[in-house]
Amino acid sequence: MKPVNFDYERPATLQAALALLANEERIAKPVAGSQSLGPMLNLRLVQPELLVDITAIPELAAIREDKGVLVLGACVTHAALEDGGYPDPTRGVLAQVAAGIAYRAVRNRGTVGGSLAHADPAADWVSALIALGADVVVAGTSGRRIVPAKDFVVGVFETSLAPGELVAEIRIPGLSANARWGYAKICRKAGEFSHATGAVLADPARAFARAVIGAVSGPPIVVDDAKIAEQDPGEAWVAAQLAGTPLGDDAYQIRIHHVALKRAIAAASIQ
Amino acid sequence: MKNVALSVNGKKIAATVEPRTHLGDFLREQQLLTATHLGCEHGVCGACTVLLDGRPVRSCITLAVACEAGAVTTLEGLENDPVMAELREAFAAEHGLQCGFCTPGMLISARDLVLRKAGADDRAVRIEMSGNLCRCTGYRGIVRAIRRVLDARKKTKA
Numbered sequence: 468m469k470p471v472n473f474d475y476e477r478p479a480t481l482q483a484a485l486a487l488l489a490n491e492e493r494i495a496k497p498v499a500g501s502q503s504l505g506p507m508l509n510l511r512l513v514q515p516e517l518l519v520d521i522t523a524i525p526e527l528a529a530i531r532e533d534k535g536v537l538v539l540g541a542c543v544t545h546a547a548l549e550d551g552g553y554p555d556p557t558r559g560v561l562a563q564v565a566a567g568i569a570y571r572a573v574r575n576r577g578t579v580g581g582s583l584a585h586a587d588p589a590a591d592w593v594s595a596l597i598a599l600g601a602d603v604v605v606a607g608t609s610g611r612r613i614v615p616a617k618d619f620v621v622g623v624f625e626t627s628l629a630p631g632e633l634v635a636e637i638r639i640p641g642l643s644a645n646a647r648w649g650y651a652k653i654c655r656k657a658g659e660f661s662h663a664t665g666a667v668l669a670d671p672a673r674a675f676a677r678a679v680i681g682a683v684s685g686p687p688i689v690v691d692d693a694k695i696a697e698q699d700p701g702e703a704w705v706a707a708q709l710a711g712t713p714l715g716d717d718a719y720q721i722r723i724h725h726v727a728l729k730r731a732i733a734a735a736s737i738q
Numbered sequence: 739m740k741n742v743a744l745s746v747n748g749k750k751i752a753a754t755v756e757p758r759t760h761l762g763d764f765l766r767e768q769q770l771l772t773a774t775h776l777g778c779e780h781g782v783c784g785a786c787t788v789l790l791d792g793r794p795v796r797s798c799i800t801l802a803v804a805c806e807a808g809a810v811t812t813l814e815g816l817e818n819d820p821v822m823a824e825l826r827e828a829f830a831a832e833h834g835l836q837c838g839f840c841t842p843g844m845l846i847s848a849r850d851l852v853l854r855k856a857g858a859d860d861r862a863v864r865i866e867m868s869g870n871l872c873r874c875t876g877y878r879g880i881v882r883a884i885r886r887v888l889d890a891r892k893k894t895k896a
């Protein structure tokens with residue numbers, strides 16, 4: 468199938484993009500890499516009247532370091548993060564996650580901001596950025612606000628973005644020298660969306676310890692506890708976390724989510 | 739309708755497109771460049787892969803209008819490319835194709851792999867090529883063809 472007819476603008480500034488999105492006369496949608504929106508347009512799952520392409524806005528394409536924090540413009544691509552060559556206080560963690568997203572042709576266009584805004588529970592950045600304790604800088608016509616990634620994703624394909632708001636930046640705190648990170652994604656085919664994700668970060672120097680169970684039936688499950696990031700808490704513990712969710716009665720789902728978390732913890736323990 | 743100025747296989751083009759036209763349809767229907775194949779049209783199969791500014795992209799989920807000022811290269815534009823010449827020969831010799839539907843996308847992705855990951859082992863080749871689906875060959879011939887090119891290039895370098 469082909470998309471419905473829509474209009475298209477490609478503003479050169481964030482202000483112009485926000486103004487276009489604020490106009491309520493037309494159903495407007497931002498578009499970045501179009502790697503999630505493109506399929507949805509082709510299937511007519513979304514039928515906008517106007518697409519506002521935000522990829523020509525220079526500040527959204529930048530990667531910079533700000534006092535030990537890695538700051539990614541929303542339109543930084545997965546491939547740029549995979550390839551490295553930027554100042555990286557997160558010590559290569561993002562490159563590893565990026566390389567496991569989809570396929571190179573998708574990574575060349577898909578963006579980190581688009582991935583978060585799309586909020587697919589199975590998306591890699593959704594779990595990884597929450598585990599890293601990242602903040603999302605949201606821009607609207609009335610200014611900017613900062614939302615922890617953990618609170619940004621509120622449901623399946625659901626975020627705390629208000630209509631007309633854009634993800635402008637993602638701020639990722641640097642890792643201390645002895646921080647330990649582990650990330651694992653369970654797929655049946657290389658490059659597909661995750662069936663179960665585990666991510667852990669233990670950074671004692673910053674008193675930060677977090678375990679994330681992702682690719683669940685809502686926002687990722689987040690547990691801030693130094694013990695869990697150190698040692699496999701066992702399948703019964705994972706079952707307890709999933710209890711009451713649509714996955715809670717499914718032995719297979721409990722098993723693969725436990726295995727993903729266990730693999731992430733194992734990866735973190737050998738660093 | 740929107741105007742878009744871009745280059746296709748080195749030729750400057752000023753075109754008028756409906757914003758909803760994806761790059762794959764633009765190339766096939768307006769530029770009559772039919773080497774680019776369309777399969778799933780939602781990003782999964784890789785048949786439609788072309789180069790945009792030298793990098794492989796899915797033409798079915800890239801809007802033509804978003805390629806303003808970009809340089810698009812299709813398989814037709816790689817006829818005299820030295821890596822493509824090696825891949826063409828290797829795909830024929832190793833049975834890397836049967837019906838040929840996936841082949842344009844396979845070749846574009848394989849060329850990117852050869853240039854970006856010269857040291858790839860067979861497992862890495864399979865992972866890198868996992869975004870291109872083939873219904874005929876069972877992939878072994880494709881992996882062997884890419885292996886042949888990678889090995890030959892290693893030898894000429896040594």
Ligand SMILES: Cc1cc2nc3c(=O)[nH]c(=O)nc-3n(C[C@H](O)[C@H](O)[C@H](O)COP(=O)(O)OP(=O)(O)OC[C@H]3O[C@@H](n4cnc5c(N)ncnc54)[C@H](O)[C@@H]3O)c2cc1C
Nearest residue numbers: 499500501502503504569577578581584590591634659781
């Ligand atoms: C075949 C295939 C396999 C894939 N596999 C994976 C995978 O394994 N793991 C994974 O994580 N992802 C996967 N993806 C998705 C891919 O990572 C997308 O790039 C990503 O989900 C969306 O980024 P985008 O820039 O393309 O966003 P778009 O498709 O342009 O937009 C997605 C949504 O976000 C909104 N949006 C975009 N940018 C912003 C912004 N800055 N502010 C506010 N709203 C915004 C849009 O309006 C739209 O609703 C896959 C995609 C394909 C086609």
Ligand code: FES
Nearest residue numbers: 777778779784798
């Ligand atoms: S037609 Fe584009 S990926 Fe299948």
Ligand code: FES
Nearest residue numbers: 836838872873874
């Ligand atoms: S050769 Fe027929 S699909 Fe690959």
